[in-house]
Amino acid sequence: MNHAKNLLAFASLTVALGIFLVMSASYAQEAPAAADPAKAQATAPAVAAPAAPAPKLPAYFTGANEDPAKPLWPDATGAATGTWATPAGDGKGDVPDQLKSSDLYDRIAHNLYSINYVWVLIAGFLVMFMQAGFMLVETGLCRAKNAAHTSAMNFLVYPLGCLAFWVYGFAIGWGNWFNGPVPPGWYASLGPGLAALNEGLGLGAAVDAAGKLTGVFSYGLMGTKGFFLGSAVNDVGVLALFFFMMVFMDTTATIPTGAMAERWAWKNFVLFGLWVALPYCLYANWVWGGGFLAQGGINWGLGHGAVDFAGSGVVHAMGGVIALAGAMVLGPRIGKYDSQGRPKAIPCHNVPMVVLGTFILAFGWFGFNPGSTLSGTDLRISFVVVNTMLAGIMGALGAYVALAIKGMKPDPTMLCNGMLAGLVAITAPCAFVDPWAAAVIGTIAGLIVVYSVFFWERLGIDDPVGAISVHGVNGVWGLLCVGIFANGAYGAGWNGVVRDGMVKLYGSDGVRGLLYGDLSQFVMQALNAGVVIVFGFVMAYAWFKISDLITPIRVSKEVEIEGLDMAEVGIPGYTDMPEAEKNLGYGTAMQKSA
Amino acid sequence: MKMVEAIVKPFKLDEVKEALTKAGIQGMTVEEVKGFGRQKGHTELYRGAEYSVDFLPKVRIQILVPDEKAAKVVGVITESAKTGKIGDGKIFVSPVEEVIRIRTGEKGEDAI
Numbered sequence: 090m091n092h093a094k095n096l097l098a099f100a101s102l103t104v105a106l107g108i109f110l111v112m113s114a115s116y117a118q119e120a121p122a123a124a125d126p127a128k129a130q131a132t133a134p135a136v137a138a139p140a141a142p143a144p145k146l147p148a149y150f151t152g153a154n155e156d157p158a159k160p161l162w163p164d165a166t167g168a169a170t171g172t173w174a175t176p177a178g179d180g181k182g183d184v185p186d187q188l189k190s191s192d193l194y195d196r197i198a199h200n201l202y203s204i205n206y207v208w209v210l211i212a213g214f215l216v217m218f219m220q221a222g223f224m225l226v227e228t229g230l231c232r233a234k235n236a237a238h239t240s241a242m243n244f245l246v247y248p249l250g251c252l253a254f255w256v257y258g259f260a261i262g263w264g265n266w267f268n269g270p271v272p273p274g275w276y277a278s279l280g281p282g283l284a285a286l287n288e289g290l291g292l293g294a295a296v297d298a299a300g301k302l303t304g305v306f307s308y309g310l311m312g313t314k315g316f317f318l319g320s321a322v323n324d325v326g327v328l329a330l331f332f333f334m335m336v337f338m339d340t341t342a343t344i345p346t347g348a349m350a351e352r353w354a355w356k357n358f359v360l361f362g363l364w365v366a367l368p369y370c371l372y373a374n375w376v377w378g379g380g381f382l383a384q385g386g387i388n389w390g391l392g393h394g395a396v397d398f399a400g401s402g403v404v405h406a407m408g409g410v411i412a413l414a415g416a417m418v419l420g421p422r423i424g425k426y427d428s429q430g431r432p433k434a435i436p437c438h439n440v441p442m443v444v445l446g447t448f449i450l451a452f453g454w455f456g457f458n459p460g461s462t463l464s465g466t467d468l469r470i471s472f473v474v475v476n477t478m479l480a481g482i483m484g485a486l487g488a489y490v491a492l493a494i495k496g497m498k499p500d501p502t503m504l505c506n507g508m509l510a511g512l513v514a515i516t517a518p519c520a521f522v523d524p525w526a527a528a529v530i531g532t533i534a535g536l537i538v539v540y541s542v543f544f545w546e547r548l549g550i551d552d553p554v555g556a557i558s559v560h561g562v563n564g565v566w567g568l569l570c571v572g573i574f575a576n577g578a579y580g581a582g583w584n585g586v587v588r589d590g591m592v593k594l595y596g597s598d599g600v601r602g603l604l605y606g607d608l609s610q611f612v613m614q615a616l617n618a619g620v621v622i623v624f625g626f627v628m629a630y631a632w633f634k635i636s637d638l639i640t641p642i643r644v645s646k647e648v649e650i651e652g653l654d655m656a657e658v659g660i661p662g663y664t665d666m667p668e669a670e671k672n673l674g675y676g677t678a679m680q681k682s683a
Numbered sequence: 684m685k686m687v688e689a690i691v692k693p694f695k696l697d698e699v700k701e702a703l704t705k706a707g708i709q710g711m712t713v714e715e716v717k718g719f720g721r722q723k724g725h726t727e728l729y730r731g732a733e734y735s736v737d738f739l740p741k742v743r744i745q746i747l748v749p750d751e752k753a754a755k756v757v758g759v760i761t762e763s764a765k766t767g768k769i770g771d772g773k774i775f776v777s778p779v780e781e782v783i784r785i786r787t788g789e790k791g792e793d794a795i
Contacts, residue, residue, distance in 0.1 A: 434729035495731070502730060543731045555730070 147171075147191075149198055152281030163285040163324030170280040170325070171199025204465040205278045209329050212460020216336040219453030220247050220343060225446025226509075227347040228662075229439040230502060230554040234652025235351045236438065236662025242346040242358055249362025250342040254335045257316055258366030261374060263334060264312020265289025268305055268379030270387050270394070272582025278464035282324030288314035289374075291381070307388060308381040311374050333460065334373070337404050340457075341369050344408030345629075347554035349415040351422050352649050355657040356640040364636070365411070368628040372621060373403045382620060385613050386586035392572070392610025393600050394584040395617040398473075399461035401517030401567025402621045409561020410625035412552065413545075418633040419642060421551030423649050432546045435553070440501050447505040451481050454512045458519045469520055469579055476519045477512065480531030484511020487535020495539070503539060506555045510538035513560055514567040521575035521600045530570045534563045568618045570602075572611030577601035684779040684792060685753040687746045690716065690772040691764040696742045702763035703746065706755060710795075712745040722769045741772060747782060749792050 149170050154160040161169040172195035175182035183196075224243035231239050266286035277283045293307025315322040318331065342365045346358070375382040376395045386394035397403050427433055437443065458477045459470040488507020489499050511531030515522075518530065541558035550557070580600035581587070591598035591607075601607035633642060643649075648656040655661060691699055696713065703711065717738035724737040748756050757774055765771055784794040 432732045434727070434732035434734035436727075436729045436734060497728060497731065500728075500730060539731075546732060 147195065147198070149202075149281055150276065152284045162282045163322060163327065164280065164282045165323045165325065167202075167280075167325040170202050170282070171195050171197070173199055201466050202278075202280050205463065206325070206329055208465025208470075209279065209333050209460055209463055212456035213333040213336050215453045215456025216333075216340065216460065219336075219340060219450050219457070220244075222446045222449030222453055223340070223343045223347070225442045225449065226505065227343075227350055227446075227554050227556075229442030229446060230347070230437040231350045232435065232652070233438040233663055233666060234654060234661075236654065237660050238355070238653035238657050238662075239346070239350045240662065241658050242350070242353070242355075243343055245359070246342045246346060246362050246365075247339055249359065250339045250365060251335055253363045253366035254338055254370070255318060255331075258338060258370040259318065259331050259334065260313060260315040261311050261367070262370030263330060263374070263378045264314035264316075265291075265304055265306075265309055265374070265379050266312065266330070268309045268312075269377075270379070270384055270585025272585055272587050275582065277326065278462070278467070279326035279329050280324070282326040283330065285322045285324050285327060286312065286314055286330075288312065289379070308384060309374065309379045310381065311371055312378055330463070333463070334377075337400060337457075338366060338369050338373075340400075341365065341404050341408035341411070344405070344556050344560050345412040345415045348412035348552040348556040349419055350553050351653065352419055352643055353415075354641055354644045355653075357636055357642045360636050360639065361415075361632070364632055368411070368625055368632075369403075369407055372407055372624060375620070376403050376617065382617050383584045385616070386584050389613075390609065391613035391616070392607055393580065393586045393598075393613075395613055396521070396571050396575070396580070396583060396600050396610070397517045397568060397617070398520045398571075399458045399516045401513060401515075401564045401570075402617060404564075405513045405516060405560040406564030406568065406618065406621045407625045409557050409559070409564050410622055411629040412556045413550065413561055414626050414629035415633055416550050416552050416557065418630065418637065421549065422553070423646065425551045426549065430549070437502060437553075443502050443505050447508055450509060451512060454481065454516075458516060462520070472524075472579075473519045475524055476522060476527035477515055479524055479527040480511040480515030480519075480534065481508050482511070483528045483531030484508045484514070484535040484538070487511065487532040488539050489535070490532075491536045491539035503542070503555075506538050506542065506559050507535035509559045510534040510563040513563040514570060516564075517567040518571040518574055520579050521571060521602075523574075523576055526570075526574035526576070530567070530574060534566055537562060537566060565618045565622065568614050568621075569611070571600065572614035573602045573604055575600045575602040575605065575607075575610065577605050577607075684782060684795065685748055685750055686777050686779045687748060687753060687756050687760070688775040688777070689744045689746075689760045689764065690718070690741050690774075691744065691760070692766065692770065692772060693740055693742045695764045695766070696744070699744060699760055699763045702759045703756065706759045708746055708748070708752075708756060710747070714743050716741050716743045720770070720773070739770065747779060747795055749795065 148155070148161050152162055154162060164170055172192070174196040177183065220243065224240050227243055228236050228240040263286055265288055267284050268287070268289060268291070287304035289304060289306065289309055289312040291306025291309040291311075295303050295305040297303050315327070318328070342362065345361070346353070374380040376397050377383070381388070382395035384394055385391045395402075422435060425433060425435060454477055455474060459473040462470055462473070485504050485508035488504050488510070491507075492499055492503055511534045514530050514534035515527050519527070522530070538555065538558045541562045542552075542555050545552055545557055552558070577595055577597075577599040581597040583600050587598050591601070594606075595601075601610055603611045636642065644653055644657065652661075689699070693715070700711070717740055719738055724735055724739060726733045726735045744760070746756055753776055757776060760774055781790065782792075782794040783790050
């Protein structure tokens with residue numbers, strides 16, 4: 090009876106997927122006609138512009154410092170970015186009748202930047218709050234005897250990661266942001282002050298007439314400007330970018346604390362918190378900071394180069410791969426495998442914490458993805474929000490189906506993993522796909538995460554919270570999804586790629602996956618996924634091995650059995666809980682400890 | 684005097700208590716305990732992997748009764764705690780040498 094139900098669920102899912110695929114084919118044919126002519130027109134005159142005598146443009150377009158004595162950029166107060174409208178009854182402020190159209194434009198430009206800033210900052214606040222979600226999910230999924238330790242790791246990784254990001258991470262990742270390839274006519278949504286981020290290292294350096302480095306590299310490798318946010322980058326736009334990118338990095342930093350929970354020695358974790366900005370920011374530079382993966386479209390003709398809208402790869406795959414390396418170096422928890430090596434469950438201690446944490450993460454994702462436009466005036470944000478939501482809910486349902494196929498009860502911790510998996514997978518393609526594709530991406534992510542959890546477990550890799558499967562495996566899936574499902578409607582000129590052939594064929598050159606006629610984008614995405622897996626794993630594995638020599642990575646057997654709380658952080662997670670209960674998962678189920 | 688100790692399923696506690704009260708028993712001591720008998724615990728599934736629950740939760744009831752009431756109390760507990768399924772528990776009856784009521788210093792059956 091139960092089996093028949095499972096079959097039915099599976100059959101209906103297959104039919105649904107089939108319908109989606111047929112629809113995708115018909116969309117693919119309609120796409121050229123539906124292409125946005127406005128975008129094509131917008132790019133055309135910009136290409137032609139250099140031929141005509143250059144019109145005089147305001148400084149917030151050109152970023153020029155006309156008076157070296159009073160440089161406008163970097164702009165530490167925001168005063169140079171357009172003009173703040175100052176209505177005044179006494180005649181000293183704006184008098185509407187006396188404003189010229191250029192004055193009006195100054196005020197419009199200032200408002201446009203203001204909307205972008207507010208959007209990016211508020212989205213960043215939501216992302217910062219995801220730290221609370223991670224803390225709840227990871228702590229809830231471990232045993233009561235390790236609750237204080239696990240939550241403390243999730244807490245301290247925020248200050249440690251932020252410190253490292255301020256000291257060196259931002260400079261490495263975004264110090265050469267202006268090396269990023271852009272299409273003609275592009276402007277920075279956070280103002281021209283971002284041009285201050287213009288020093289780095291790379292291959293194929295361009296030099297100016299005087300033979301000095303310009304900060305432009307054919308293959309950018311890392312940035313070198315903005316250590317400690319020095320005065321050279323004290324610009325309102327740079328600081329908005331710093332904040333937004335910082336909270337993203339802390340998401341990566343807090344992923345391994347879950348996979349490595351219940352046995353990771355505190356001091357070794359602290360070293361990790363200061364180190365994690367290094368691999369993260371290097372790889373982020375290659376994709377988001379003007380590095381060689383973003384330049385893959387220009388250099389190698391592979392689609393638009395690496396496209397990762399909000400970080401399935403940069404944030405999640407990187408975090409998941411570090412988590413994998415960490416869990417491998419640490420080894421499984423005592424009691425995870427029996428004497429024959431068969432996996433045994435170690436039940437978690439608080440399911441409502443896990444569910445609450447998942448809700449907080451899903452809420453925070455509404456900052457994570459749409460905030461990654463870095464622009465509140467880019468109206469695509471509503472697509473991003475809906476796609477994010479659909480992928481998340483379908484992820485939870487996909488995990489439900491996978492559990493049903495395997496004849497299991499709907500374990501809420503797995504359903505939560507499913508929702509997070511869907512959210513991780515949609516993070517890279519969220520701006521480039523149709524809602525139906527978001528639903529498919531999320532469903533598959535939910536199926537993948539269940540099988541992936543069992544897969545790693547059978548391999549002998551103990552991941553108490555499923556971080557490797559949620560973030561690593563589905564991060565890679567998300568990267569590939571851009572190369573499969575991106576429909577070409579959005580992202581014209583992304584990473585500076587405007588191919589005449591595509592413009593002729595479709596009217597504009599948006600980001601396009603293989604279902605919509607650009608196989609090279611898929612190749613680039615696969616290449617990008619390969620880079621994050623290999624680079625992230627090698628860096629992390631080497632780091633954990635080396636840091637183990639500095640201070641041991643794993644607590645002693647006694648401490649692990651006793652619980653890490655008292656030995657490592659000096660206070661139990663639950664002070665009034667009977668000793669016997671602390672070793673337990675669900676309330677009354679007593680566990681063999683070895 | 685006899686000490687009747689019954690180890691029963693936790694959800695049966697209320698029924699047992701009511702049946703005993705009806706049978707005229709005026710006091711009892713109850714505690715939550717864990718253990719196993721011939722059934723040897725059971726296995727559960729969590730995130731796809733099995734784990735064994737070796738000690739099952741039970742409730743232990745202690746009732747002090749005069750000798751002549753012991754058989755009746757045992758009968759009441761047996762009837763009210765029974766589900767007929769594995770894990771219903773056990774009852775132990777043992778002699779008690781002395782009972783003292785702390786407040787008054789009364790001894791023997793007067794102190795029950």
